Amino acid sequence: MRKLIAGGLVAATALVGASGALAQQKDEDFVKYRQGAFQTIAWHFGPLAGMAKGDIDFDAELAQRNAERLAQLASMPWEGFEGGPHDAGDGHTHAKEAIWEEMDKFEGGAEKFQQEVDKLAEVAQQGELGPLRQQVGAVGDTCKKCHDNFKED
Numbered sequence: 756m757r758k759l760i761a762g763g764l765v766a767a768t769a770l771v772g773a774s775g776a777l778a779q780q781k782d783e784d785f786v787k788y789r790q791g792a793f794q795t796i797a798w799h800f801g802p803l804a805g806m807a808k809g810d811i812d813f814d815a816e817l818a819q820r821n822a823e824r825l826a827q828l829a830s831m832p833w834e835g836f837e838g839g840p841h842d843a844g845d846g847h848t849h850a851k852e853a854i855w856e857e858m859d860k861f862e863g864g865a866e867k868f869q870q871e872v873d874k875l876a877e878v879a880q881q882g883e884l885g886p887l888r889q890q891v892g893a894v895g896d897t898c899k900k901c902h903d904n905f906k907e908d
């Protein structure tokens with residue numbers, strides 16, 4: 756019992772330590788984080804888009820795995836936009852100011868993206884190319900729409 760409590764204290768201290776570290780995140784960390792999250796999303800979306808276009812062979816297992824991962828990843832980039840552009844002036848961010856001026860619209864785009872990847876994960880379980888292709892298209896539209904409005908080329 757005593758050991759358990761002591762363990763709990765250690766865990767609590769570790770958490771406090773972690774939130775301390777959070778407060779120290781620099782502007783460039785926010786930019787790196789959100790770009791990294793998008794790179795990871797693109798890594799998983801790429802093969803699905805390739806299958807949909809017929810550029811690579813349909814692989815039902817890979818499609819299912821990547822779609823499931825995308826459903827998880829879709830919630831991740833957004834905390835990197837919290838608290839402002841975090842533009843360190845080094846030209847690294849391609850995020851437009853419009854994000855913070857029209858946050859509702861941006862968040863709406865993020866929600867729509869999440870809905871479409873959730874659906875993609877469901878569709879991928881069927882193991883058929885036809886419906887997968889269609890849903891990959893729907894997801895791709897949400898990427899494009901948000902980039903058109905909120906991302907510099």
Ligand code: HEC
Nearest residue numbers: 790793794797800848849850864865868897898901905906
């Ligand atoms: C709701 C908005 C939104 C959605 C949805 C979205 N993106 Fe983005 N994406 C952005 C913004 C904003 C940036 C620019 C981030 C920055 O440079 O700070 C970005 C950047 C990127 C980058 C460049 C990352 C880098 O290293 O600079 C890639 C790749 C990318 N997105 C891929 C995707 C793909 C693929 C999808 C869909 C499967 C997608 N995005 C969906 C808003 C979005």
